[in-house]
Amino acid sequence: TNQSGLARGYFDQAGLDAIHRTMAAHLEGAGAWLSGVFFCPHGPDDGCVCRKPLPGLIDQIVAEYGDVTGVPMVGDSLRDLEAGVARGCRPVLVLTGKGRRTLDKGLPETLGPVDVYDSLAGFVDQFLKDPS
Template sequence: MQNRLIILDRDGVINEDSDAYIKSPAEWLPLPGSAEAVARLNRAGYQVVLATNQSGVARGYYDLDVLAAIHDKMNRHLATHGAHLDGLYVCPHGPDDDCPCRKPKAGLVDQIVADYGDVTHCPMVGDSLRDLQAGAARGCRPVLVLTGKGRRTLEKGLPADLGPVEVHDTLAGFVDQFLKDAP
């Protein structure tokens, strides 16, 4: 039986993205419908995990305590909508650190595999090419949402080696279609 798991990026998928980084709980703003979408997945029996690059830590924009406070706000927001995340996987390293967990490398997905098992064909939902590449490297089904950096990502073009990429306006739009098509 296929793993009933969905992997989500954070910024631009669950919450608004910022080119200046989300540096405090006050700057974490949910995208409309995202918490409700996670709740629908939870109710349908899917485990939902987050895999997120947070290079603002390495860049000194915020520290791990502030990141924990941001994630606490996110989790409280999800809970008010009957939603929860089953796992949270974070790479706090910068682009020059050559870290194996920094997307587009697949280290975060490897951590998820270690905890949840095979992720082949599990949706990996993101708004950037690096999200899709990290998932595709481990056989995930790449899903691009047009929130956050998604529209920019699509306009730049998606490489053929990703295979077919599903494109949805929002996380809620993806979940609607996904649950409609689920066996």
């Protein structure tokens, strides 16, 4: 995730770590787990390579886990989808958050086919039934 709030001083690393721990605890309570959390701590004007839509975060994931070609890249913004497509991920748009606005603006053909779900939960339910 892009977490420019760190660079802008809206929250600190300890606060973000607490959010990640809470998220992991909720997932563990449901029988799931996180293998890792990848985020860009930079602001929009910092010129880093890890801020989406650049694929630097995806590159970090590839370095840690291997090829991500065909793996779903789920997001609610065009920049999420662009970062994933740059490394061969399958774009999945969820309509929660900024997703509805993203869809309403129109998706560029450069993304190829994009799967669209009403929510992350809707995507997860379908993915668990059929991960292909």
